[in-house]
Amino acid sequence: ELKVEQNPLFLSMQEGKNYTIYCNYSTTSDRLYWYRQDPGKSLESLFVLLSNGAVKQEGRLMASLDTKARLSTLHITAAVHDLSATYFCAVDMIHAGNNRKLIWGLGTSLAVNP
């Protein structure tokens, strides 16, 4: 089964703290995408990870990809209120031979409190 699991699904954290969101997926992939969504708004691309060991950073967010473990992490450093949003990972999975399909996680709803 093609599956992407994010955890936690809900995260409440204090400003200034660090935390990691995890994205596990069920089958072979070398392409993983992180998106941010603010309430009632569209999705904004954060990171595109295209190879094993890829690490990308933008401000207080850092994403990494381990294709062997089928795991990506989104690390938040010294959280600020502006990071409050829902974060989605999406995995471009190979299945049934050479077919590819984009599978989305359910999203992690992050609330950063003063």
Next chain:
Amino acid sequence: DGGITQSPKYLFRKEGQNVTLSCEQNLNHDAMYWYRQDPGQGLRLIYYSQIVNDFQKGDIAEGYSVSREKKESFPLTVTSAQKNPTAFYLCASSIGLRMGRYGYTFGSGTRLTVV
């Protein structure tokens, strides 16, 4: 600036009525997609199109129809056969079906409510 424009932002549908959601892009992208988003269920693919005059069903195509007469446009019709259409609808595009290093660009979404 290039981007995707969805309209309307809010749409109200009466029972038994068909409604059409507009999606236009000026990014010169070949592939376009329609997703439905419900609370707690993430994004689910309705239809996608790789080239003009060709489109494929996604995971939840029943009760929906699309057309791709122009590269820039990919309208979605929610038909009366869709029994639970209230949701947030997102249109996206990518350079090709293999999204590669750029991923998707999303429109701002249409919130559809049945009244």
